[in-house]
Amino acid sequence: MTDAEPMPDTERTADTEPMADATRRAIAAGEQTLALEAAGLEALRAGLGVEFGRAVDRLHATTGRVIVTGMGKSGHVGAKIAATLASTGTPAQFVHPAEASHGDLGMITRSDAVLALSNSGATPELSDILAHTRRFAIPLVGITARAGSPLAEAADVALILPAVPEACPLRLAPTTSTTMTLALGDALAMALLDRRGFTAEDFRVFHPGGKLGARLIKVADIMHGPEALPLITPDRPMSEALIEISARSFGCVGVVDGQGRLAGIVTDGDLRRHMGPDLTARPVGEVMTADPKTIRVRALAAEALAIMNDFKITALFAVDDEGRPAGILHVHDCLRAGVA
Incomplete structure (x- = not known):
């Protein structure tokens, strides 16, 4: 027999059939x-x-x-x-x-x-x-x-x-x-x-490490607090909004109404959509996106990451029960904390 010739069926059967029997017996024993x-x-x-x-x-x-x-x-x-x-x-x-x-x-x-x-x-x-x-x-x-x-x-x-x-x-x-x-x-x-x-919060206290702990991290644990918030009112000119966006490095600025509630947001995307010679002079309220996506401070960070992924955004304002901004969360904050 040369190397190019196939192995006869009898030899192939002799080599493979005992293994098949052993496999069937192993499966039966496991079951x-x-x-x-x-x-x-x-x-x-x-x-x-x-x-x-x-x-x-x-x-x-x-x-x-x-x-x-x-x-x-x-x-x-x-x-x-x-x-x-x-x-x-x-x-x-x-x-x-x-x-x-x-x-x-x-x-x-x-x-x-x-x-x-x-x-x-x-x-x-x-x-x-x-x-x-x-x-x-x-x-x-x-x-x-x-x-x-x-x-x-x-x-x-x-x-x-x-x-x-x-x-x-x-x-x-x-x-x-x-x-x-x-x-x-x-x-x-x-x-x-x-x-x-x-509770789940108690569970997280005892499981701070690894993926399990990361899944139970809350927004409040990793968000940037009130002192870091990029905020502006809708009556201010866009020139000030641009300064605030550049200074805070979140790629956006939140727009708050007279009661301090988050009424809108101005993002890099809003700037591109309204680009024109008069952009910097226009009031923020004309450029902002109203009713932006937000997350509750007590929510899990995994939920915030899911919202950012679903809507293809990179930052999310965390709000209190009255809708007032209490913090901001960037997608990089979630990744650094192992939330994925």
Whole structure:
């Protein structure tokens, strides 16, 4: 066979068919895993009852922090739950149970509450934390799959996971159980968020970095304030408007009426449209564009950027509830802040 001759069909089949079979088996295994875990979540949702409400009550009443603890896979899940709680208004911290037995019990105070995770409910490493909570009357909420386990018996509130199989084909690796535990932790965090009246502004305080924080920046956070505003009244000559536009470097000047409300705007585009030998002598009111686009001071900067993109403008006046200009936002301000 020469290099130019095609490979026979039998060889091509021999090379590719086993890979196709393996791919089909992988997809089937993935679908089975997701189906079992979805069934677990549905069983968890269907069984959510009064004990869940009691757990929220206990955690919400805590004046200190929610201490989340768990061993192995439960510990990894617990660390994420603690992070979610802390970022949504419920002060929280993960404490490793093994480290707790060697001094970190001092991190758990009488003003705290403990959220302990153990699928079996009999994790030996949790015993010292459980004893600590009982000794100092620290509220204890347990998440476990065993109603009669040491954790369930010790807890003030025990959230029992439904009896559903692990997604692991051997029924051994924590899969469905950890998914349900994670989801139940999220449910607790969101119920506490709702109970506390946690807002998007509160959320931004805890997420100042990255794209998430940028999306929650408000106009007031990045706008240029009243001292930087290019403003003029409609009766003034355009020669003064040109001086104001040049001095402020926003490419526009706002036109305010007798009550200080924004009545119009003069932009570079307005100058080109009215270009003529008498432009500088004309009153501003004859050249301005009336009822310009504006944004509320309390609006998200992302909303302001959307308006500028939609109407192909580069600057936007921020106004108060009475329509008076309180600031000005340039598209470059949004880009510098990472709003996109």
